[in-house]
Amino acid sequence: MKLTKDGLGKSINGWLLRQIELLKWKTEPFTEGSDGMRGVMIQGTASDVGKSLICTAFCRILSDQGIQVAPFKSQNMSNNSYVTILGEEIGRAQGVQAEAARTVATVDMNPILLKPESDMKSQIVLFGKKLETMGGMEYRANFYEQGLAAIDQALVNLSKNYTHLVIEGAGSPAEVNLNDREIVNMAVAERADVPVILVADIERGGVFASIVGTLALMPHPERVKGLLINKFRGDIRLFEDGIAFLEAYTKLPVLGVIPYMGNHEIEQEDSLGVREISRDNRNRPIDMAVLKHPYLSNFTDLEPFLNEPDVSVRWVEFVKDIGKPDILVFPGTKSTIADLRYWKEQKIEDTLLSIENKTRIIGLCGGFQMLGDSLSDPDGFDGTKAEFEKGLGLISGMVTHFTKEKFVKRRSGTAKMNEQTFNVDGYEIHTGRSKYGGKALVSFEDGTEGVQTERLIGTHIHGIFGSADSRQAFLAPIRQEKNLSQPMVQECSDRYSRFAGHVKAHIDWAQVERIMEGKG
Template sequence: MKGVMLQGTASDVGKSLVATALCRLLWQKGFQPAPFKSQNVSNNSYVTASGKEIGRAQGLQAEACQLEAIPAMNPILLKPSGSGRSEIVLRGERQSTISGMAYRETYYETALQVIEQSLNELNDLADFLVIEGAGSPVEMNLKKREVVNMKVAEMADVPVILIADINRGGLFASVVGTLELLEPQERERVKGVIINKFHGDPKLFAEGKQWLEERTGLPVLAVLPYLPNHRLEGEDSLSLTDRFSSQTNKALDIVAIKLPYLSNYSDMEPFLLEKDTTVRWVDAVEAFGDPDAVILPGTKSTLHDLQFLKTSGLAERMVQYAKAGGIVAGLCGGYQILCEQLIDPDGHDSGVEGYREIGLGLIPGKTTFFNEKTTVRVQGKVAQLPTIDLSGYEIHIGQTVIEKPAPFVIREDGSEEGYCSADGRIIGTYLHHLFHNDAWRSEWLNRLRRQKGLPLSQLNIIEEKQQAYDELAHHLEQYLDWEKFMAIVSEQEREMQ
């Protein structure tokens, strides 16, 4: 199979974005590409149609390829939780929660097996594999048992393109240093370089391009201008800072609580497309202010984050805000925190058997944590507004029971989910991607707009998303030396035959 692996000189150099752009560009040019990342470390996840959990970036890349996402596209997902431990998800299914050292010592051979199995599966699905690496391929303390960079390129037998971020400075040292630290057989596999996040006219980098090519003997395949508003979701908290910090103050002010174990922050990203809405990530009571609404997002460690809210003073401030008539929405772990009581009989969330904690008490319910994990896609309707359809997915350990049922969602099968107060001000739901539903997001925001005498609005972000994939592909095509790129891929394919 044709294929290429995109590795980076560091984390957050833009590997995921370039991989997504390449997926779409290849599809536009008549290939059937498929994305692959052997191992993700992220709490920003995606649920496949079969109810399996993978990294969110590969879910989006599958969409760019016009494919349904499957677990083989991201066979290993590590979800950091409390006390230096991570939940291990193999081919979409939860295995256990263990320390990083225990994972390295016990899962290496298993990791290689699931990677090989997944590569073979994708070989039958696609004719071009776009593989994304993780971090840097020369983390010397991790190289012996790494399963994310050069080991994967070797297993797939594909050429490597190195991506470097010029925005952070130190570009030349990062490229040359990375190449120098590779083993000779690894260095031989690197066939080109892409410079990402360039500010200004790429022609201004002509001398730098020439120097790199002469110094490394590798072609610089593209100098990609910085894209601050690409409209696609980020992969991790590094992306969160970049995406939301560029906002200016707008008419609607929404506070999202920045929890220490924040997960699936992409639930907030649709607000970036609303012209009158600002999302402020707040982790201190001094920054809370007087927002139009507050969203308490998902978390990988509900009880640890509940303790953070209490010690920081944010719990008390949120309760005061709600009692004064404020609008609050809790998503997944945020929903659990809004309940009156949280119980962890076996210590699955807290690490302490029989642990109990009083929640914020804004929702009359009780959450109990169990070992079984729910991962499922959901279709339904808003209970109080049955003309509004909802779709999304649930990823959670724990079940919530409401004292007097007042559901937020009526699922397709007729079952009830979540909580909505009679006046609609307090909402709690396990449904991730809630605000990606255009009709619901518009309804919720228009309530805020009416209160402030602002014009009502409705935005179709589903169309925006597909347009964003196309624009991203066009951006890459403008600056990528396509002939050199395909020559690299074809040469490797001939060597494999």
């Protein structure tokens, strides 16, 4: 993040002022301090059409123009969270977008975060802190007014420090069964009084029906000022008649057709996005199998391995599909005991015994906790009540107990793996408190964290594989065993600018600017 020391201080001071303002919540629509506040809202015809990445690109483009821009998403549903410098949780997409905007991520950028704990209940994180767990009907009935108040307050706070907002919608705005109490799409565009650009994913097929149908069913379609076609593959000339049809039928301009870009290196908030990228790296010599928990979280810990040209990353939903990989990953989870039981019901212990001398194991956060001797959560703070749950026993003596208070903290230290030392810059976010011994993985000024053996590493720290040095240290013995040379990994030093340039080159940015200024 390109931020001066003075800028960081200003952001922290702004946060302190916001804490005072939070004591005076407002229930009227966003108006205070909004003079000169401009922006745009990116809505989509469905989930995973690319809204988050387009918002990221817009944030960087506006930042390049010297504009004080901030991302905003009123309510996010994701177990892939971002920890701010003050130890608060927001949706990871808004943290990434803040980095693209060259500003400090704050809870005002995503005041409401829902973290699913089961099919029926989600943990509510309000302004970065855990509030309570609610079922869907209870949330819809009892949280609506409180949610609107939080959204209005966040918009007021952002208007004091920024001139432009890039607002991200959620899912589809045409969910007619939810629109009377929705707080994520057109209701937000109305409260912030910004125009809307509608994005459709052409790769899925049915792009014409998805656009026309969405416009027909969404409230206030007159606020939509343009269309974007995303993830196009092939010769753009083949779609010229499609553009002409859409513009004639909808009376809206097609602002651009953005070609698919699979190697943008920007973290995906939705695991669907990571799974799509991983399809392109099959048949590589190092086989990494990643367990796809039912309540998977923080899957972006594994995204950096997609940059390794000799590593194949594949998702595994059933034990029978694990096979005999070189690396088996237990990633993070929002409901550790529930997901542990899912794998134990399929007798994963037998598979672990059969591969114990051939496969290296990685345990991350909740996945790390599964590898211990036992877990206990008598009050169900992590989603599933259990007085005692037997772990997988790969880390002898490790016990985990879940508490009401969540541990959230950014972490910086050093780690040594296979005689190679590297820096670690990540964060911890978990309710389980674990006790274990053995050789530590990461060292801090005030202690250590994690554990490592010859064929296993475990840690609560998310982002530990973010650097090429860390991945090289971990992969070195595997490459040696397979007689593979160390490949040259060219990591994009400014992935945000690269992707923003790609987007800007394929859209009518001048028209987007006119739309944001209310002239489109």
